[in-house]
Amino acid sequence: MLTPMPASLLLLLLPLLLLLLCRSCFCQYSSDQCSWKGSGLTHEGHARDVEQVYLRCSQGSLEWLYPTGAIIVNLRPNTVSPAAARLSVCIKPAAGSSGTNIYLDRNGKLRLLLRDQDQAQRKVQCFSIQEGALFIEAVVHTDIGRRITAFQYELVSDRLGPQAHVGGAPCQPCSDAEVLLAVCTNDFVARGSIEKLEKEEEHSSVTVELRRLYRQKTQVFAPGGVRVRRWTGHIKMSLQCGVRSGEGEFLFTGTVRFGEAWMGCAPRYKDFLRLYGEAQRQGTNPCHMDTD
Template sequence: MSNGTPENVVQAIYLRCQQGQILWERPRGGLRVNISPPKYFVALGQEDKPFRLCLESNAGTNFQVFLEQTDGVSESSSGNGERRKLLPFITPKKKKSSTCYRINSPSATIYVESQHGDQDLLTTSPPPSTTTTSGSKDPYQVKISYEIEELKIPQEGFSDDECRPCSDPEVLQLYCEADVVARGEILSVLPSTTRKGMDNLHIKSNLVVHQNHPVFQPLKSGNKNLQKFLLQDTPTFDQDSPKKVPKLAKSSYFGGIVSHPSKCAAQSGPGQFLWLIKLSFGRPKIGCVVYWDRWMQVAKQAEALDKANCRLVYQ
């Protein structure tokens, strides 16, 4: 979207995709974005159920971004009697680049307010087009990426669904949908240097079943190479334009780095796991992880009952 509306007008758009991006260049006034889960959530019985909305912003200066929720305590009330809560995502004093929210209503609403006046836009030359594509922050541009995730079914003993183990049906479903499937152990868990509240899990794998992006690469031998690998942050891939992943070279082990919420308190140590990894904003993130021995039992049972939706590797 680009400017072309009066300074005091609020434009409204409605989105119903599982993920997408809002790009507003040299704007005036405000923007109201209503985001709902995609239609196939209805077929899965997820309509009107809570969901997780993750936002990531690369906003320039003089923008404010708020998320509205119609549950709990709020600062003002809406006309239908519900209480409205405005959660600051980007403000002049509070800047966040990546945050996830639990949405307890059928949809979520984002408000974007430009504090640029008409005179600012008229007297300032637009930045070169290369500024937008390079990923640097343009002071006259706001870019918000979003992703919608299903919430896992609550399980006793786990108050946060992001940290609870996946059920057997969830593992089987994600095995066929994951961007990366591998077997391996955790070498180290270190706080991310670029994303607050996230850890980097460094994984040593002896089997990469498949990957849509080159998350796992041959792990070179030697302490120097290992230390270099352990200091790396979670990589970022172009999720919208996946490239053909080259066939992995022969190697005894492969190294991969994935992100995981720090609150889940992952620990390194011996033990072989099945890793099911999805890309979130271009970064590898754990979808499900289960002990390999347990995965062998689940896979064999699924094949015996003809419940496997794709070819399962468990040997």
């Protein structure tokens, strides 16, 4: 006959049972395969532990509290199409991110991507998905301060190369075919004018006023008028782009990266109408656009 366990002994064993349970479940969640959150406290006494993390969405986030040991983050799209091999990965550290060095791990060879002290600058880092997984290694500190390594990630087209997503696409004229394709595939397409140009440390930013908003992936442009339908917003671009304000009407196209609009092809609207009309007559338009 089994003797019931005394209540006092059960209370003493409960913390130990909870700790063992926490270790067995790795204290992480990733219910939608897009984001991961974990705690290095589960590595206490096992500082050389390395965990594998698998993320299979086009965008998401990672948050690692009290980093200890290392984690390997495998970023892969949830598809097996050949285009998946031609993607870039961009990561943007969160404010206050620290506690680790971030490497690219390709077949056991590490390349430093972000040092611990550099994460506070929140600079976007991009690399080809073929370059490997992220190896995130905790930095040993003598104090017991609270540290969190956190970043957002996005998978983007590799057509212009990874660095095109760091400081914007290179400033070179788009061909007619590239303009027409951008209208069909870019994250935003809008017609309007440049109101103001500001030069920042690593890029330029233009304030635009839009007469027509054909498409936007996220709400990067906001309504700017009541009686007359207008939108306003900011578009970032490389410092090398020779853009000026007050020079007529443009068709703006581009991508959205971490909630910010980046300029792609931006022909004058009259030039776009010419090439669009010509493509219509030849039957070579990749998609239809209302130009009225």
